[in-house]
Amino acid sequence: MNPLITATELHRESAGPRPPVLLDVRWQLTPAGPAGAAPFDGRAAYAAGHIPGAVYIDLDSELAGPPGRGGRHPLPDMDVFGVAMRRAGVSDGAPVVVYDGGQGWAAARAWWLLRWAGHPDVRVLDGGLAAWNGPLSTDVPPTAPGDFTPVPGSLPLLDADGAAALARSGLLLDARAAERYRGDVEPIDPVGGHIPGAVSAPTTENVSEGATTFLSRGELAARFKRLGAEDAREVGVYCGSGVSGAHEVLALAIAGIPAALYAGSWSQWSSDPTRPVATGSDPQ
Numbered sequence: 001m002n003p004l005i006t007a008t009e010l011h012r013e014s015a016g017p018r019p020p021v022l023l024d025v026r027w028q029l030t031p032a033g034p035a036g037a038a039p040f041d042g043r044a045a046y047a048a049g050h051i052p053g054a055v056y057i058d059l060d061s062e063l064a065g066p067p068g069r070g071g072r073h074p075l076p077d078m079d080v081f082g083v084a085m086r087r088a089g090v091s092d093g094a095p096v097v098v099y100d101g102g103q104g105w106a107a108a109r110a111w112w113l114l115r116w117a118g119h120p121d122v123r124v125l126d127g128g129l130a131a132w133n134g135p136l137s138t139d140v141p142p143t144a145p146g147d148f149t150p151v152p153g154s155l156p157l158l159d160a161d162g163a164a165a166l167a168r169s170g171l172l173l174d175a176r177a178a179e180r181y182r183g184d185v186e187p188i189d190p191v192g193g194h195i196p197g198a199v200s201a202p203t204t205e206n207v208s209e210g211a212t213t214f215l216s217r218g219e220l221a222a223r224f225k226r227l228g229a230e231d232a233r234e235v236g237v238y239c240g241s242g243v244s245g246a247h248e249v250l251a252l253a254i255a256g257i258p259a260a261l262y263a264g265s266w267s268q269w270s271s272d273p274t275r276p277v278a279t280g281s282d283p284q
Helices: 007-014 042-048 078-087 105-116 160-169 178-182 217-226 244-254 265-269
Strands: 021-024 096-099 122-125 171-174 235-238 260-262
Touching (some): 096 105, 160 171, 160 235, 160 260, 160 265, 217 244, 244 260
Parallel strands (some): 096 122, 171 235, 235 260
């Protein structure tokens, strides 16, 4: 199943006999605008205009647990996640489409969590809200409660030890910007660098230059082949806190390559002083 849906396909399916449940997951990692400006408010953006029928989902409180030993965006408590999904109308037998403002990271996080928790039919709107060519709504839609109950384990998940082992036995991709991988800068986490053995594979290279839509399946397959995925026994991904890494897992899925996510990612790894850190361009 293609994990992406185009705006044209979404228009058609929304008007059909089995419309998808639509989730708006707009979120940004950094404040929008100049220094000192208020952080991006996804709920306010939703209230100002969203795809008709969409329900807002908050990444920080419903798609992640409180920051701590598990990293900046650890996996959410499954009871909290399940309540949020059922409130939004998510049911086991109904398709789900998720979108964000266009970057794709937050939508991919929602896609990954739902798929990992056992939902069989979840897609991401390719290009997000920026690709939507229809009217927007300011109405909060009436939603019948869903019946989805999370059952984790449908997608592979790595912990820190598993990520360390996979970096040696398979292919572990680092989805952060190359300068963070090298350790040139580290604007968020306590230490710069990467997990020893990991290969730099910035998430930004999964999309068309200057756009928010994913590269084609063939282009993504060629990209990951160059990175060594074709010959690897297993593939894993990490990022800063498990959000942009989900985007890379989604890109790999488009290319037909299954991959595990290290959800704690660099925010968890770098907070543990016993974990080794590599710097520079060499995976080491």
